[in-house]
Each structure stands twice: as structure tokens, then as C-alpha cells.
Amino acid sequence: MDTLHDLGGKQGFGPVDVNEPEAPWHHDWEGRMWAMAQSSRNTTVTIDWWRHVVEQLPPQAYMTIPYFEKWCMTDLALGVDCGTFTVEDALNIDEKTDVRPPDAPVPEVMNKVQILEKNRTSVKTFEEQVDFAPAYAVGDKVETLAHSVPTHTRLPAYARGRIGEILAHRGAHPLPDKSAQGVEAPEHLYTVVFTARELWGEDADPRDTVTLDLWESYLERL
Numbered sequence: 001m002d003t004l005h006d007l008g009g010k011q012g013f014g015p016v017d018v019n020e021p022e023a024p025w026h027h028d029w030e031g032r033m034w035a036m037a038q039s040s041r042n043t044t045v046t047i048d049w050w051r052h053v054v055e056q057l058p059p060q061a062y063m064t065i066p067y068f069e070k071w072c073m074t075d076l077a078l079g080v081d082c083g084t085f086t087v088e089d090a091l092n093i094d095e096k097t098d099v100r101p102p103d104a105p106v107p108e109v110m111n112k113v114q115i116l117e118k119n120r121t122s123v124k125t126f127e128e129q130v131d132f133a134p135a136y137a138v139g140d141k142v143e144t145l146a147h148s149v150p151t152h153t154r155l156p157a158y159a160r161g162r163i164g165e166i167l168a169h170r171g172a173h174p175l176p177d178k179s180a181q182g183v184e185a186p187e188h189l190y191t192v193v194f195t196a197r198e199l200w201g202e203d204a205d206p207r208d209t210v211t212l213d214l215w216e217s218y219l220e221r222l
Helices: 028-038 047-055 059-064 067-081 087-092 112-121 196-200
Strands: 141-144 163-174 186-195 209-215 219-221
Touching: 028 067, 047 067, 067 087, 163 209, 186 196, 196 209
Parallel strands: none
Antiparallel strands: 141 163, 141 219, 163 186, 186 209
16 A cells, blocks of 8 residues: 555655664553554454554554554554444543453463463464466566555565566465455465665665565566
């Protein structure tokens, strides 16, 4: 989706602060938000649909609110969308409010170490078996699509209409553009390498390259 969130390659937003403290969050509520997200039992929301909702935040909000507040706003919107609670519940929620349905299962109580270990041991692959062959092979020259996209996509704006080379084939995976719309549509996925000059112009260092994992429908053969 072509919104402010797609900041890659854009200028004018100031330097990136690389001296942030190593603590994963700055306030206790951010840690609680992270824990809530990790313990969610909502299986109806794909990561692509979640990202699509984030992308619809108003530009002023997206640029000014903290990272985990974006998570909070997104989860509240998804809770309303999935029927877990109402808009009125979301607006009036506080620490004494329980908006779960009466028959909702009680989440397992885990500390941070337990959650991290569970995530580490339950990593799954999203690769799918398909009955159609990949259109491209390692070494093929391809050009990415140049058009804008009205829904979620994993093709960043800075890499559109650019020429690259297939570096690797990664099997077939659900296309995020469709997954964000509730449609399961696996496509072949490739790692594509671009020269920095192809992406950023002649002022870029000719030794530098950028690699992106891109789905087949993002690409056209030269």
C-alpha cells in the first residue's frame, strides 16, 4: 500500500538514531503490549492483514506515536474488526475492564523468557507445495513492476521499475498482497539482487548491492 510507512530510500526525515539504549522498550506499558501480542490466540489475522491495518494509520499518527503504540492501535482495530469487542469497548478500556467473551479461554501465563523460548521452538516455515514450476532461474535478468499498489505489498517503492538479477529461488510462499485480503495464493519467491546505482543513481558506490525477497508477480522478464 502506497502510504507514508514506505520510507525506504526517501530523504528529508532526518538521521536515524543508532544510539538507542539496548532495552527492548522504554516504558512498562510497551513491554505489556509486546507480551499481549505474543500471547494472542487470534488465528483469523494473518501477518499481512496486520501490516495492512498498520499502513492505514493517518500519516501524522504514524510519524509521531511510539512504535508499540502503533501495535496497540492496530490490535484494537483488529479486535473490533474480528468482533472480539466493540468500538465503545476499545475507547473505554482500562486495567479493570475485561472485554473477553464469557466463554473465551484464559491465555497461558508465561514470563518473558518462556515466551521467547516458545517462539524459538515453534518457528514454522510458510513454504507451500505447488504444482507449477517457477518462471525464473538463478541468473535471469528481471524488471520489477512500476505501478502503485492499493493494498499491502512487499515490493517497496524504491525498487519499482528497477532491473535486477535472480540470486536464489526460495520455493512457493503465500503472496502478501492477497493474504492481506484474506486470500491464500502461493507464488514462487526469489531473492533478487540490485546494484546500488540501479536503485539510488550514479552517486551510489558501484561496489554496493541490495537484495530483496520478491514474489513472482512482482517481476517481468527482460
